[in-house]
Amino acid sequence: MDLNVKERIPKIIAVSKTFKIDHILPLIEYGHLDYGENKVQEALEKWTDIKNQNNKINLHLIGKLQTNKVKFAVKIFDYIHSLDNEKLAKKIADEQQKQSKKPKIFIQINLGEEDQKSGILINDLTEFYNYSQNLNLNIIGLMCIPPFNEDSTKFFMKMSELNEKINQNELSMGMSSDYMKAVEYKSTFLRIGSNIFGQRG
Numbered sequence: 062m063d064l065n066v067k068e069r070i071p072k073i074i075a076v077s078k079t080f081k082i083d084h085i086l087p088l089i090e091y092g093h094l095d096y097g098e099n100k101v102q103e104a105l106e107k108w109t110d111i112k113n114q115n116n117k118i119n120l121h122l123i124g125k126l127q128t129n130k131v132k133f134a135v136k137i138f139d140y141i142h143s144l145d146n147e148k149l150a151k152k153i154a155d156e157q158q159k160q161s162k163k164p165k166i167f168i169q170i171n172l173g174e175e176d177q178k179s180g181i182l183i184n185d186l187t188e189f190y191n192y193s194q195n196l197n198l199n200i201i202g203l204m205c206i207p208p209f210n211e212d213s214t215k216f217f218m219k220m221s222e223l224n225e226k227i228n229q230n231e232l233s234m235g236m237s238s239d240y241m242k243a244v245e246y247k248s249t250f251l252r253i254g255s256n257i258f259g260q261r262g
């Protein structure tokens with residue numbers, strides 16, 4: 062038996078964005094603990110009460126984070142998957158000190174070098190990682206959203222390589238359409254929405 066098998070089982074983040082809490086409750090009651098939202102305001106409204114009742118639930122921010130929302134994001138989210146610029150890093154650092162709460166953070170990588178997409182470019186990663194480390198952020202790994210309509214394989218492969226370069230273990234990659242491939246490339250957090258909850262309206 063492979064004793065490391067447990068380490069290789071990725072966590073599944075049930076991406077519950079846009080779904081009402083009634084739709085999510087059966088999964089919570091079943092005991093699933095990790096949920097993903099892409100908007101701070103929506104997360105506060107949906108999850109504040111539930112998190113107060115069940116402190117085992119982990120809430121993951123998987124969408125773009127504006128600096129003016131950081132205060133609320135640090136309050137409600139346990140993981141932030143979308144750190145993508147220095148100003149945001151600084152703001153999170155200030156806020157985690159104020160609230161004495163340290164979210165786990167992924168640096169989002171812009172793998173396709175797409176202008177319209179958020180994320181740190183590969184060439185800037187080492188510098189940005191060091192900058193974030195110096196701010197005492199709890200960086201645990203990298204996150205990516207591969208370019209739409211392209212085969213994710215080469216991007217996932219690159220992610221494993223980059224994570225090794227900065228000596229981190231966690232990889233947030235893989236969605237409903239490509240999660241099997243993400244598992245092959247050592248993803249540790251799959252972000253799955255429609256395959257769990259159905260099509261979003």
Ligand SMILES: *Cc1c(COP(=O)(O)O)cnc(C)c1O
Binds near residue numbers: 099
């Ligand atoms: C919505 C979303 C997902 C989930 O997408 P599905 O295709 O429904 O699985 C994953 N990651 C991010 C960043 C998202 O915004």
